[in-house]
Amino acid sequence: MKVMAIGSLTQPLTPEQRAEVxxxxxxxxxxLxxxxxxxxxxxxxxxxxxIFLMNAETVEQAKATTDQMPLVIAGYATYTFIPVGPLAPLGMLIAGK
Structure with missing residues (x-):
């Protein structure tokens, strides 16, 4: 399975925070x-x-991976997850599908 993990900062980082993390x-x-x-x-x-395109068995596994990232651990970032797959309607262009 592929999962898009979209990261957002919870607040702008100060120069000190950026230098630390x-x-x-x-x-x-x-x-990773x-x-x-x-x-x-x-x-x-x-x-x-x-934005990461992740290889994961489940969205929960992708979340567990990003939860270990230093920005997330420090509380500076969060992620939104979207499971993605092949563009299935393209199969209609192939005869017999």
């Missing part, structure tokens, strides 16, 4: 990518926060 957040995110838990990632253009 980001050196932990960035390597943690990279490890290298471990295959995050398939793709982007930075939001409308407000600060990441």
């Amino acid at each position: 980001m050196p932990k957040e960035v390597p943690h995110t990279l490890k 990518y290298l471990d295959g838990k995050v398939d793709q990632f982007w930075f939001r253009q409308d407000q600060p926060g990441p």
